Amino acid sequence: MNIILGELPDRLAAEYVLGTLTGGARRRFDALLPAHPALRQAVAGWEKRLLPMALKAEAVPPAPRVWTSIEDKLGWTPPARASSLRVRFWQSFAAAASVVAVVLATSTHHGPTEAPMIVVLHATKGSETIVAGLSPDRQQIAIQPLQKVALTPDQSLELWALKKDGPPASLGVIAADKLTAVNKHALPKDTKGLAVSLEPLGGSPTGAPTGPVLFVGDLTL
Incomplete structure (x- = not known):
């Protein structure tokens, strides 16, 4: 399965930033990050959305x-x-x-x-x-x-x-x-x-x- 296509990168990035992506799935995602700008962009987008909530918590x-x-x-x-x-x-x-x-x-x-x-x-x-x-x-x-x-x-x-x-x-x-x-x-x-x-x-x-x-x-x- 190609995780770089469609809406999957954004969904996985959201789980990655929230910490709900664990185990082997998280390790595979970590391995893919350096080579795929789309994944890095998705992660950065979710970090930007979630940071204000983290600061207010x-x-x-x-x-x-x-x-x-x-x-x-x-x-x-x-x-x-x-x-x-x-x-x-x-x-x-x-x-x-x-x-x-x-x-x-x-x-x-x-x-x-x-x-x-x-x-x-x-x-x-x-x-x-x-x-x-x-x-x-x-x-x-x-x-x-x-x-x-x-x-x-x-x-x-x-x-x-x-x-x-x-x-x-x-x-x-x-x-x-x-x-x-x-x-x-x-x-x-x-x-x-x-x-x-x-x-x-x-x-x-x-x-x-x-x-x-x-x-x-x-x-x-």
Whole structure:
């Protein structure tokens, strides 16, 4: 059967992007992608349609028994005093996995690429963190706070690229409690890190950080 003809490529691409195409069928589809532009175009089309829904979806934390089951299978028996650290680890892992899923969904399948990059931005004061992911084709940055950042109605969070030379470059305002997708074209080539500052509503009026830097993380491009 020729899967390149008719409506079949679009239907298979939809199942591929949704993750319902599994097993041998998915492996065959993966093998065909590099050689067939029609398949790649169909996959890119479905990724474009589904990405907005992925960005709007609320995070659903897994039940505690899921993590307990995973730990049992791994043979982990952490002491009681480490329970809070374990919860924080799994929260970070889950958020990072969500970011990976989104940045992978924004990548077009033109052949083998590097694994998506995950950057953790640590709070300059406190223990909160923000996770950022860079897609393998460098086309998208997805960033999400692990804990909601408390803001007043007249405040915003702004993401900055920290360059090796020169002042930081704004990458735009980001959400305080959910995932934000940022276009990579604003990312300078000499970026060495990311930072998030507290700014007036809508972002810095000067093009440079005006408020305190709340989060900082290293980035290697």
